[in-house]
Amino acid sequence: MRAQFVMSEIGVGLRRNLTMTFAVIISVALSLALFGGSLLMSEQVGRMKGFWYDKANVSIYLCNKQDAQEAGEAANSGGGGAGGVATCRKGAVTDEQKKQIESELKAMSLVKSVTYESADEAYKHYQEQYGHTALASSITPDQMQESFRVKLKNPEKYKVVTSAFAGRDGIHTVDDQRQAIDDLFRILNYLNMAAVGIMAIMLIVALLLIVNTVRVSAFSRRRETGIMRLVGASSFYIQVPFIMEAAVAGLIGALFACVMLVSGQYFVIDHGVGLRDKIQLIDFMGWGSVLAKLPYVLFIGLLMPSMAAFIALRKYLKV
Amino acid sequence: MIRFDSVSKSYPKQSRPALREVSLDIAKGEFVFLVGSSGSGKSTFLRLILREERASHGQVHVLGKDLAKLSNWKVPQMRRQLGTVFQDFRLLPNKTVAENVAFAQEVIGKPRGEIRKAVPQVLELVGLGGKEERMPGELSGGEQQRVAIARAFVNRPALLIADEPTGNLDPQTSVGIMKLLDRINRTGTTVIMATHDQQIVDQMRKRVIELEQGRLVRDQSRGVYGYQH
Numbered sequence: 001m002r003a004q005f006v007m008s009e010i011g012v013g014l015r016r017n018l019t020m021t022f023a024v025i026i027s028v029a030l031s032l033a034l035f036g037g038s039l040l041m042s043e044q045v046g047r048m049k050g051f052w053y054d055k056a057n058v059s060i061y062l063c064n065k066q067d068a069q070e071a072g073e074a075a076n077s078g079g080g081g082a083g084g085v086a087t088c089r090k091g092a093v094t095d096e097q098k099k100q101i102e103s104e105l106k107a108m109s110l111v112k113s114v115t116y117e118s119a120d121e122a123y124k125h126y127q128e129q130y131g132h133t134a135l136a137s138s139i140t141p142d143q144m145q146e147s148f149r150v151k152l153k154n155p156e157k158y159k160v161v162t163s164a165f166a167g168r169d170g171i172h173t174v175d176d177q178r179q180a181i182d183d184l185f186r187i188l189n190y191l192n193m194a195a196v197g198i199m200a201i202m203l204i205v206a207l208l209l210i211v212n213t214v215r216v217s218a219f220s221r222r223r224e225t226g227i228m229r230l231v232g233a234s235s236f237y238i239q240v241p242f243i244m245e246a247a248v249a250g251l252i253g254a255l256f257a258c259v260m261l262v263s264g265q266y267f268v269i270d271h272g273v274g275l276r277d278k279i280q281l282i283d284f285m286g287w288g289s290v291l292a293k294l295p296y297v298l299f300i301g302l303l304m305p306s307m308a309a310f311i312a313l314r315k316y317l318k319v
Numbered sequence: 320m321i322r323f324d325s326v327s328k329s330y331p332k333q334s335r336p337a338l339r340e341v342s343l344d345i346a347k348g349e350f351v352f353l354v355g356s357s358g359s360g361k362s363t364f365l366r367l368i369l370r371e372e373r374a375s376h377g378q379v380h381v382l383g384k385d386l387a388k389l390s391n392w393k394v395p396q397m398r399r400q401l402g403t404v405f406q407d408f409r410l411l412p413n414k415t416v417a418e419n420v421a422f423a424q425e426v427i428g429k430p431r432g433e434i435r436k437a438v439p440q441v442l443e444l445v446g447l448g449g450k451e452e453r454m455p456g457e458l459s460g461g462e463q464q465r466v467a468i469a470r471a472f473v474n475r476p477a478l479l480i481a482d483e484p485t486g487n488l489d490p491q492t493s494v495g496i497m498k499l500l501d502r503i504n505r506t507g508t509t510v511i512m513a514t515h516d517q518q519i520v521d522q523m524r525k526r527v528i529e530l531e532q533g534r535l536v537r538d539q540s541r542g543v544y545g546y547q548h
Contacts, residue, residue, distance in 0.1 A: 005425050224422075227409060230369070231474065232399030233426035235392070 009241035010248060013217050020213040021249050024305070027209055028253025031202030032301050033260040036293045038195040040261070044285055045188050049181075051283045053155035056177035060101065060148040060165055063088035063172045064119065067145070085172050093146065093170035101165065105150060110160055112151040119144040145172055206253075207308045210246050214312035217242055225317060239313050246309035247302055254301020258294045265290045320478065320509050321345040321368060326377035327533075328363050336375070337363040339533040345511065347477070350504045352520050353513040354544055355530035361513040364530065365480055368511070369401060370394050382477060399427055402471030402479040402508075406486035408463045410455040416442065416466050417451035423470045437473055445469045445499055461492035465499065472503060479503060481512040485519065493519060517544035 014021050063071075067088040075089055098116075105114045117125075122144040130136040150161060158176045166174045218225065228238050269275050269284050276284045323343050329336035338360045345351055353361050366372045367379050370386050379386045382400055389397060410419050417438050424434045442448055445465040455463055464484060471479060481500065485493035497519055504510045514520060520527060520543060527542030528535065 223409065224411060227411070227422065227470075228426045229395075230398065230403045231423040231427060231470070232395040232397070232401075234395045237426060237428070 006240055006244065010244045013221070013241055013245045014248065016220060017213055017217055020209070020216060021245075024206065024209050024213055024246070024249040025253040025256065027202060027206035028250050028301055028305065029256035029260070031199050031206050032254050032257035032297045034195055034199035034202060035300065036257060036261045036297045037264070038192055038199060039293050039296070040285065040289060041188070041192045041195060043289055045185060045192065047283055047285065048188075049185060052181050053178060056155070056181055058150040058152065058158050058161045058174065058176040058178075060105075060150065060161075060174050061145040061172040062093040062098065062101075062147060063091070063170055064142065064145050065092045066143055067172055068092050087167060087169050087171055090169055097170035098146070101148060101168075101171070104164075105148060105161075108161070108164075110152055110154065110157055112153045114151075115149045117147045117149060119146050122147065203304070207304070210249075210305050210308040211312040213249075214242055214246060214309045215316045217245065218313065218317045229318070239310070239317065242313055242317070243306050243309045246305040250301045250305030251298070253305075254298045257297050257301065261290055261293065261297070320347045320349070320382065321511075322378075322380040323367075324378040324380075326367065326374045326379055328360075328367060328372060328375050335533070337533055338367070338374075338530075340377070341530075341533075341535045342377075343528065343535060343538060345509065347509055348504070348507050350501070350510045350523070350525040351512070352523070352525055352527045352542075352544075353511060353530070354515070354520060354527060358532075359530040360533040361530055362482065363533075365482055365511070365513060368478075368480060369403065370397065395427075399474060400477045402474070402476035404464070404467050404471050404479065404481040404484045406483040408455070408460075408467045408487075410463060410466055410470075412455055415452050415454055416447060416458070419455065419466055420470045420473050423473055427474070429474075441469045441473045442466075444472070444502075446495075459492070460488050461495060464488065464496055468496070468499060468503070472508075476508065478509045478511070481510065483514055484512065485514065485516050490518065497523065520544040 063085070067085060068091045071085055071087075071089040075086075102114060102116065105111050120141050123139070123141040126139065126144065127136055152158060152161070155178065158178045162174045162176060165171055225238050265285075265287065267273065275282075321344070323341050325340045325342050326338055327336050327340055328338040341360075341364070353364060355361050363372065367374055367386070368381055370381075370389065373387060382397065384397065386397075411422065414422065420438045420441060421434050424437065429437075439448070439451065442451060445468050447462060447465050447469065450458070450462070455466065458466070464487075468484075479500070484500070485496055488496060493516060500510055500512065501523070524541045524543075526540045527537065527544070529537035529539075529545070
């Protein structure tokens with residue numbers, strides 16, 4: 001096989017279909033940028049999960065006098081506990097119950113540490129956080145609940161704690177912050193799925209464009225390929241220029257996608273918009289993660305158009 | 320060289336078969352005219368030899384190989400031993416005469432040195448010496464057909480298939496082309512030529528095979544185009 005001959009054939013083919021080639025490059029670039037973007041996004045979500053799960057803990061809020069009063073009133077009015085928490089009906093939490101809960105928590109192998117927060121401490125924390133609001137000034141320490149703050153060895157298993165303590169006498173609610181985080185992650189997950197969906201559509205568009213490009217290309221060179229067939233050129237030799245054309249266009253598109261990903265990291269996260277400095281709550285990925293995705297993008301950018309061209313040739317090029 | 324054993328060919332969606340029970344032998348070095356009216360099966364006959372089509376029934380042997388048993392990827396190798404010439408020349412308009420001929424060697428991966436030697440030689444043989452750098456559009460029809468013959472012959476095929484090579488040419492030019500084909504035949508190359516040109520067939524006095532509605536109706540050595548009615 002003469003490389004120079006093949007290369008010149010590819011050049012001629014790409015120039016002949018310049019507009020089509022541009023369309024292929026742009027659609028491949030966009031779909032692969034979305035592909036890389038969604039890879040990065042799911043990695044970022046994973047990182048955030050680890051980061052926030054570690055910080056979040058399970059809080060077991062205990063009944064105070066006010067809760068007991070509300071629960072009692074609700075029961076007497078026959079409303080079936082609508083206005084209060086049923087487990088608080090027997091009164092505020094007792095010291096005995098507290099001790100029992102604490103020792104049970106400490107006995108659980110899942111639990112890393114348990115801290116007790118008294119109502120006064122809770123009041124202090126609340127004032128620190130919301131002290132400037134009107135609501136905060138109307139709150140008294142009596143209204144605050146005592147609580148146990150539990151850290152787990154495996155944060156994913158918070159549901160075990162919830163099911164063990166929820167519904168017990170003296171416990172108002174078991175609140176795990178992970179529940180809230182999970183909701184957030186669910187939203188991020190949907191966003192990621194949407195990105196993947198758009199990527200899939202773009203990818204289909206890119207493939208259809210490639211198929212069409214190959215068809216036009218095969219048609220405009222039917223004279224050459226006809227002669228090649230007659231003089232006994234192998235089907236591989238006849239097909240290679242078409243496949244290489246698609247591969248070159250795909251590779252250029254993939255390079256654009258890489259540029260988009262790298263400049264996204266540079267301008268949105270590190271500099272420019274500078275999300276890394278502005279949102280310190282999120283542990284953003286570094287360059288290593290971005291660079292690690294680029295080979296995949298390039299590989300798919302090379303492979304996918306070649307496959308599409310190969311399939312299109314079976315249909316449109318008689319060999 | 321070529322053997323047809325009761326070969327039939329029918330195309331899908333056509334009730335009448337294009338070839339029916341055709342049996343014949345063509346030996347190495349023969350010059351054969353293939354005659355018959357349009358739709359008599361001449362083209363199908365040639366396409367079967369080139370393995371552009373497969374026989375529906377019967378066996379086609381070309382160069383000692385049963386084409387039914389030849390796997391697809393071996394077909395290009397087989398075609399390298401065949402040269403083909405058409406009525407419409409089928410030259411590449413954006414390549415020079417020499418490039419057109421060289422194309423047939425480039426695409427089968429011949430080394431550059433060999434191409435550089437073979438192309439002027441074969442152009443000399445077909446009488447186009449000195450016109451290497453001309454474009455096909457600048458040549459007369461007869462000269463273009465000579466380029467096509469040069470391209471078909473440059474790989475020294477054992478068999479040359481010509482499908483109405485003089486169909487687009489005036490009688491005088493046709494005579495020149497026939498002389499060239501005769502010369503190629505004398506080098507030992509088998510030539511099969513489909514034609515409607517009565518004058519040429521009658522002059523050459525070669526073997527004539529006549530097809531009519533897909534049937535072989537005449538196989539005559541040193542024959543003429545048709546019986547006088």
